[in-house]
Amino acid sequence: MExxxxxxxxxxVANIHDYNEAVRTGQIFKKERKVSDLVIAKGKDDSEYAIFYAKDQLPADHEKSKPYEVKKRL
Incomplete structure (x- = not known):
């Protein structure tokens, strides 16, 4: 379940149409920047996968928040 x-x-951090490319980009970004806990997510009506720092998660009632489904945690 997502x-x-x-x-x-x-x-x-990035928006990419292809899921596999999003995973590769996230892995490269993670290694080069020495960061942890990246999230690959997709909005309900989005055609692209977005890469976020997990620490940037917002509460649902925040004025700028938009729901995303987590596809992979890196």
């Missing part, structure tokens, strides 16, 4: 999580769309 998890719903809320982010400000402007906080995404």
């Amino acid at each position: 998890t719903r999580i809320f982010f400000n769309p402007g906080d995404s």
